[in-house]
Amino acid sequence: MAVFTSVTLGDLTQWIKQFPLGQAVALKGIASGIENSNFFLTTESGEYVLTIFENLSFEQLPFYLELMHHLAERGVLVPAPVATHDGELIVPLHGKPAAIVSKLEGSSQMAPQPAHCAAVGTMLARMHLAAQDYPLEQPNLRGLDWWNLTTPKVLPYLSAENAHLLRAEMHFQEAFAGCDTYRQLQRGPVHADLFRNNVMFVGERLTGFFDFYFAGCDTWLFDVAVTINDWCIDLATGVLDTARVRAMLDAYHAVRPFTDAEQTAWQPMLRAAALRFWLSRLYDYYQPREAEMLTPHDPTHFERILRERIATPAPELRG
Numbered sequence: 001m002a003v004f005t006s007v008t009l010g011d012l013t014q015w016i017k018q019f020p021l022g023q024a025v026a027l028k029g030i031a032s033g034i035e036n037s038n039f040f041l042t043t044e045s046g047e048y049v050l051t052i053f054e055n056l057s058f059e060q061l062p063f064y065l066e067l068m069h070h071l072a073e074r075g076v077l078v079p080a081p082v083a084t085h086d087g088e089l090i091v092p093l094h095g096k097p098a099a100i101v102s103k104l105e106g107s108s109q110m111a112p113q114p115a116h117c118a119a120v121g122t123m124l125a126r127m128h129l130a131a132q133d134y135p136l137e138q139p140n141l142r143g144l145d146w147w148n149l150t151t152p153k154v155l156p157y158l159s160a161e162n163a164h165l166l167r168a169e170m171h172f173q174e175a176f177a178g179c180d181t182y183r184q185l186q187r188g189p190v191h192a193d194l195f196r197n198n199v200m201f202v203g204e205r206l207t208g209f210f211d212f213y214f215a216g217c218d219t220w221l222f223d224v225a226v227t228i229n230d231w232c233i234d235l236a237t238g239v240l241d242t243a244r245v246r247a248m249l250d251a252y253h254a255v256r257p258f259t260d261a262e263q264t265a266w267q268p269m270l271r272a273a274a275l276r277f278w279l280s281r282l283y284d285y286y287q288p289r290e291a292e293m294l295t296p297h298d299p300t301h302f303e304r305i306l307r308e309r310i311a312t313p314a315p316e317l318r319g
């Protein structure tokens with residue numbers, strides 16, 4: 001987990017009155033996640049998730065909360081933010097921004113089969129299309145600029161071999177981001193962190209995408225690559241499982257067909273998606289923040305995936 005900020009039920013007695021939810025009757029810290037402080041909150045009107053944002057500001061947060069609202073209105077399955085009596089989605093709690101969203105049914109599917117991957121592919125394509133007319137703009141804050149800022153901060157901790165890999169991949173990705181094919185890729189709001197632990201299922205029925213707090217405007221293909229790199233691999237080796245890859249890509253393609261430029265960009269984009277999480281995990285590992293319960297994610301997992309994507313071509317986008 002992470003509860004970085006402690007909250008008690010007593011702290012909410014007055015605070016909750018600004019929401020049309022009745023009294024808070026139970027509060028439980030959630031022991032997973034590494035970015036925010038999350039709590040299951042039961043009130044007189046139902047079950048919710050309370051999030052205190054540890055890194056995102058009041059200025060940045062409307063992008064995420066309004067996006068969830070926009071998607072929910074268009075039938076994409078995501079938690080619906082609850083507004084205060086004054087119509088606010090983000091309010092301070094212990095001096096930090098906080099929000100309440102509806103609790104999704106089900107649990108994460110940590111051993112996905114092709115049917116789960118197909119459901120994720122379909123909903124991801126629907127999400128990209130539904131977000132096309134979303135009016136707010138914010139770049140992906142974990143995009144190339146952030147990689148450039150972070151690389152020198154983690155390089156001193158790396159072995160010579162890994163430092164070489166990181167430098168070489170950064171050069172490769174700089175060139176990729178500057179090429180004509182990259183410029184032709186379709187863009188819009190993307191989730192950018194759609195891992196197994198950020199999707200709920202009841203059996204094979206997908207009940208929602210959540211944790212939109214890394215969302216930003218980026219290429220749709222980057223979102224697909226991030227998702228494939230987590231859902232469709234053997235976790236021990238990072239090797240792609242063709243049946244799951246095909247299920248996800250075919251389902252996505254059936255809703256929002258892949259373009260020729262995306263086909264060309266596919267292999268480098270899978271490497272970009274691996275690099276992004278290698279870097280963030282290295283950063284979190286070597287520069288940890290205070291938390292009551294915090295287990296940093298293993299950076300070597302994404303080092304392995306990056307090496308594997310460089311060594312072995314993935315299945316084509318269009319089967």
Ligand SMILES: Nc1ncnc2c1ncn2[C@@H]1O[C@H](COP(=O)(O)OP(=O)(O)OP(=O)(O)O)[C@@H](O)[C@H]1O
Nearest residue numbers: 030032033034035036038049079102103104210211
């Ligand atoms: N809307 C929701 N409905 C049901 N459960 C939720 C919801 N939001 C969060 N959770 C639960 O809280 C846990 C942590 O939430 P979340 O993944 O958003 O945390 P985080 O700190 O942003 O973490 P990370 O970015 O590392 O995934 C989830 O694994 C899930 O069990």
Ligand SMILES: N[C@@H](CCO)C(=O)O
Nearest residue numbers: 035193195277281297
């Ligand atoms: N999904 C990220 C954590 C941040 O949400 C990771 O596995 O590194």
